[in-house]
Amino acid sequence: MQINKQFRSRIGFPIDETITFETLPVILEKTALAIPFENLSIIRNEIHPLTLNNVAEKILIRNQGGLCYELNTILYQFLMENGFEVTLVLGSTYNAERLTWSPTGRTHVINILTYKGNKYAVDTGFGGNLPLVPVPLTGECVSSRNGEFRIKEERTEYGNYVLEMKLRHKHQDWVTGYTFDTTRPVKDLNELSRVQQIIVESDQSPFNKNYLVTRITEKGNMILTDSSFTNRIDGKELKENIQADQFELFLKSYFNIVK
Structure with a gap:
């Protein structure tokens, strides 16, 4: 299934404009402005199998949003169709209040993009904490109007890299956002179906209780x-x-x- 045209239409990006690495911050910002992070289908008990067709129908046809495993799946497909080398990986978000990783484990989904031999995290499924730019896995700090972001190599229970952030108007010091594992790329959407199942069914999921x-x-x-x-x-x-x-x-x- 090809989603390039529908995705461009959804975020308000010209159909015929070539997308380059330098264009990606524009794509990420337009995506964040257009497509909300939301759990409506879970609360309404309208769960469908996690397939590209179903995700595209939900986000691009019915103009809804989704959670990380839906939002980054549709972004992954879009980037692939526009010639980028990209893969999906799993990780775990950090709970700053409890000082621990999410009790649901590896249920955060992001994209890892490779460009000129360098790897970048490209994430459109982190709610209001989005970097809005590709974040290199080198430790280099990057900035957007949403704040400052960096990724350091660090072994954790759920990954080998950690994203840190200083959100604008919110953080004075660096705080942990999530960890992710580049050594275990997602091979097919069946792996993400397991993520969806945990988020939908787990008592410890923060997304199956209230809108x-x-x-x-x-x-x-x-x-x-x-x-x-x-x-x-x-x-x-x-x-x-x-x-x-x-x-x-x-x-x-x-x-x-x-x-």
Whole structure:
């Protein structure tokens, strides 16, 4: 299945423009602005097998978003179709409050892109923490309007590299984002089906209990839950409580998602 044209249309990128390595920050930012990180299908019990056709139908046809295993799968296919050398790998996010890796284990999915012999993490499935640029695996710090990011080689329980970040308007010092394992590339989507199953079924999953919809904006990000809507603009947080019957209205108004 070819998704190049639909993906470009979804993020608002010209159909006939060649995509180069230098273009990738534009692609990543447009993707983050257009496609929300959300768990709607899990809460609504509308789970489908994790296939490229199903992910494309959800994100590119029905204009919904998804979680990391969906968002980075569709980005992977798009990058492949545009001639990049890329693979999917698994990792684990870090819980800064508990000072531990996610109890669901290897359930974070990212892309590793190889360009001129160098490897870069390319991630569009990390909610409001997205680097918005390729992050080299060399330890070099890179910046975007969302903050500063770097990746260091470090052996952990779930990987051999660790992404660190200093989000704009949020972090004064470097904090751990996630670890990932480049030695165990994803060979087919069946491996990601297992990730989806854990996220959907595990008691320790943070995504199967309440609605979470978030999207990067031009000046910050927006977060919608069952009970509140938060709009962060240039470091200022505007939060309002909402009623259950307002959720669908906010979902349509701010995320352009219609049930």
